[in-house]
Amino acid sequence: MIVCMKVGKGYGSRYVNQLYKQVREFDDVLCFTDDTEGLKKEVKVHKIDSWCPERLWWNKVMLFEPGLFNEKVVYVDLDSFIFSNPTQIKTYANEKLMLLKTYWFSEDTRNKIHMCDVNSSVMVIGPQGSEPLYKEWYDNKVKLFKSFYGLDHWIYRRHRSNIDYFPSGVAYSYRYGNQHPNDMDEFKIRDNIPIVVLDDIVEKDKALDILWRTKK
Amino acid sequence: MIHPALDEIYSLWHKGLGYVADHHVYKFKDYSECIFDTQIRSKAWLCHSLNKVKDREIKHIEILAGWYGIVSIPMLMHQFGRDTKISIYDVDDCTHDICKFVFKNYENVNVYHKDVVFDNLELEGDTIINSSCEHMYDMADLVNANRGKLFVLQSNNNKNVKWLHINCVDNCQELIQQADIKNVLHEESVDIYNSKRIMVIGT
Numbered sequence: 001m002i003v004c005m006k007v008g009k010g011y012g013s014r015y016v017n018q019l020y021k022q023v024r025e026f027d028d029v030l031c032f033t034d035d036t037e038g039l040k041k042e043v044k045v046h047k048i049d050s051w052c053p054e055r056l057w058w059n060k061v062m063l064f065e066p067g068l069f070n071e072k073v074v075y076v077d078l079d080s081f082i083f084s085n086p087t088q089i090k091t092y093a094n095e096k097l098m099l100l101k102t103y104w105f106s107e108d109t110r111n112k113i114h115m116c117d118v119n120s121s122v123m124v125i126g127p128q129g130s131e132p133l134y135k136e137w138y139d140n141k142v143k144l145f146k147s148f149y150g151l152d153h154w155i156y157r158r159h160r161s162n163i164d165y166f167p168s169g170v171a172y173s174y175r176y177g178n179q180h181p182n183d184m185d186e187f188k189i190r191d192n193i194p195i196v197v198l199d200d201i202v203e204k205d206k207a208l209d210i211l212w213r214t215k216k
Numbered sequence: 217m218i219h220p221a222l223d224e225i226y227s228l229w230h231k232g233l234g235y236v237a238d239h240h241v242y243k244f245k246d247y248s249e250c251i252f253d254t255q256i257r258s259k260a261w262l263c264h265s266l267n268k269v270k271d272r273e274i275k276h277i278e279i280l281a282g283w284y285g286i287v288s289i290p291m292l293m294h295q296f297g298r299d300t301k302i303s304i305y306d307v308d309d310c311t312h313d314i315c316k317f318v319f320k321n322y323e324n325v326n327v328y329h330k331d332v333v334f335d336n337l338e339l340e341g342d343t344i345i346n347s348s349c350e351h352m353y354d355m356a357d358l359v360n361a362n363r364g365k366l367f368v369l370q371s372n373n374n375k376n377v378k379w380l381h382i383n384c385v386d387n388c389q390e391l392i393q394q395a396d397i398k399n400v401l402h403e404e405s406v407d408i409y410n411s412k413r414i415m416v417i418g419t
Binding site: 101108109112113115140143146147148149150157158 | 240241243264307308310333334352353354357378379382383
């Protein structure tokens with residue numbers, strides 16, 4: 001199962017439908033959403049209510065609930081693009097929540113300037129979810145929301161021992177490249193890598209349109 | 217802005233510069249910003265206001281999320297005496313290391329690597345300063361755990377600093393509520409470089 005989340009007005013149904021086109025030959029798509037309007041009928045839906053009025057990415061934490069899924073699932077952000085079978089990345093996953101590391105930055109940049117090397121644009125979540133993360137969020141929602149801009153910084157600061165990272169080569173950054181220092185060309189198509197994430201891009205829709213046109 | 221403590225501030229900053237270059241070069245930009253005029257003006261305003269309204273003799277000051285302390289500590293010592301005990305806390309390990317180096321010869325200054333929101337802090341001081349409330353969760357929990365101590369809190373309304381300013385307020389009343397200050401001794405806001413800086417002093 002490929003899981004995505006569409007909450008609020010940030011990303012419309014066409015992003016989910018485009019994701020469906022990218023993965024339909026490999027797996028089903030399950031969309032966690034507060035608004036099903038416009039979604040293709042083939043997209044499975046799980047209805048949710050947003051718990052935060054802004055910084056909607058925090059809703060992703062709902063996916064860490066233990067027992068939510070009965071199998072390992074691959075989660076992708078809606079501003080990602082999938083070149084090839086994403087389900088293969090499940091083979092890397094163990095008992096812990098699996099996320100991207102920002103390999104496209106140097107280690108010093110990740111840890112000392114950004115103070116975060118976690119990127120939750122792509123995850124593998126198992127049936128056990130991630131109890132330590134879910135529990136802390138469940139008991140401290142407002143405190144976490146007011147302490148960290150995004151969940152990536154929260155996970156990095158407080159839960160590095162409760163997660164694992166994919167190896168390099170699972171996903172790359174369209175903006176910053178694949179891996180520092182040897183493969184850093186920006187805005188380059190690397191279709192030998194299953195997933196590309198479009199963080200930090202000013203004209204994101206334009207970039208996505210170009211990528212979407214490669215998949216009819 | 218001119219302040220009597222400026223000589224010491226610049227001397228400390230210069231002292232840390234070589235250490236940053238040798239050990240924490242990625243902190244250089246951050247370190248250079250700690251003596252910007254906005255910082256000098258904010259901290260001078262804090263010290264001056266605290267001195268006007270304090271309801272007790274100030275012997276031990278705790279500075280939460282104090283960054284490098286290079287502006288605040290000399291100004292506080294100038295205002296309240298060089299033997300004032302000062303404890304400073306910061307969550308970033310590089311910042312903590314630099315601060316420790318800069319103040320290593322100051323016997324009255326203790327530097328701690330702590331997360332002000334999530335770590336248990338045993339605050340022994342009579343006065344607790346947080347001039348970075350916009351960067352973190354509400355101070356109410358800490359205020360209630362240390363009810364009776366004198367709190368000096370600053371925040372601002374500049375929501376445009378992405379990633380960092382995540383808990384801004386628009387006015388003093390909001391900060392008072394956010395921190396659950398029951399007895400307000402002083403509330404004031406000033407415009408500093410296009411944003412409103414807000415301060416509340418109370419218990």
